[in-house]
Amino acid sequence: MSYENRKTRIGRVVSDKMQQTVVVSVEWRSQHPQYRKSVKRRTRLMVHDPDGKCSLGDLVKVIETRPVSKAKRWRVAEIIAHQEVVVIPSAEEVVREALPPMEPTPPPAPKVAEPEPAPADVEAGAAAEEEAKPKPKAKRSRPKTEAGPETAEGSTEAAGDEKPKPKRTRAKAATEEATESGDSTGTEKED
Numbered sequence: 489m490s491y492e493n494r495k496t497r498i499g500r501v502v503s504d505k506m507q508q509t510v511v512v513s514v515e516w517r518s519q520h521p522q523y524r525k526s527v528k529r530r531t532r533l534m535v536h537d538p539d540g541k542c543s544l545g546d547l548v549k550v551i552e553t554r555p556v557s558k559a560k561r562w563r564v565a566e567i568i569a570h571q572e573v574v575v576i577p578s579a580e581e582v583v584r585e586a587l588p589p590m591e592p593t594p595p596p597a598p599k600v601a602e603p604e605p606a607p608a609d610v611e612a613g614a615a616a617e618e619e620a621k622p623k624p625k626a627k628r629s630r631p632k633t634e635a636g637p638e639t640a641e642g643s644t645e646a647a648g649d650e651k652p653k654p655k656r657t658r659a660k661a662a663t664e665e666a667t668e669s670g671d672s673t674g675t676e677k678e679d
Contacts, residue, residue, distance in 0.1 A: 499512040499548065500512065503544070510564070512562070516529050534562070535548070536553070542567060550564055
């Protein structure tokens with residue numbers, strides 16, 4: 489195969505961590521099949537670099553070649569431009585450099601036991617502690633009242649004297665309405 493018929497691509501080195509191999513990202517444009525808009529595509533190629541001259545960020549020209557390994561089918565033809573890559577430190581490194589070095593703090597000293605007070609003092613101290621403690625507020629419970637004809641007329645009965653009425657379900661409400669109106673079509677089921 490002659491060199492004239494071999495494919496060549498121009499791309500940027502995105503990884504140089506392997507020996508004699510660099511990863512080159514080649515950008516190319518194609519038209520979207522449905523929307524007909526020009527779309528950028530990227531292809532990552534494993535490229536053979538026997539001399540190890542390529543570094544991260546370089547613009548290189550690669551040429552198609554015979555298989556060198558399982559994934560390598562390209563080799564570096566020439567380095568078009570060298571580019572310096574700025575290494576951005578992690579946030580932890582920046583904070584570590586900005587703060588002054590911290591000195592270790594000594595462990596806390598052991599507490600010395602206090603002498604026990606006399607019995608009269610103990611009772612007075614306990615009473616003072618009881619008074620100093622904030623008392624929890626008791627929850628007020630309000631009696632539940634149902635708005636019925638008795639309360640609407642202004643009766644003087646206390647709401648707590650009556651027994652709470654059980655919940656009315658739809659079925660019970662339908663049977664009660666049917667019995668009040670004298671209709672026998674309602675279902676009369678009692679629990």
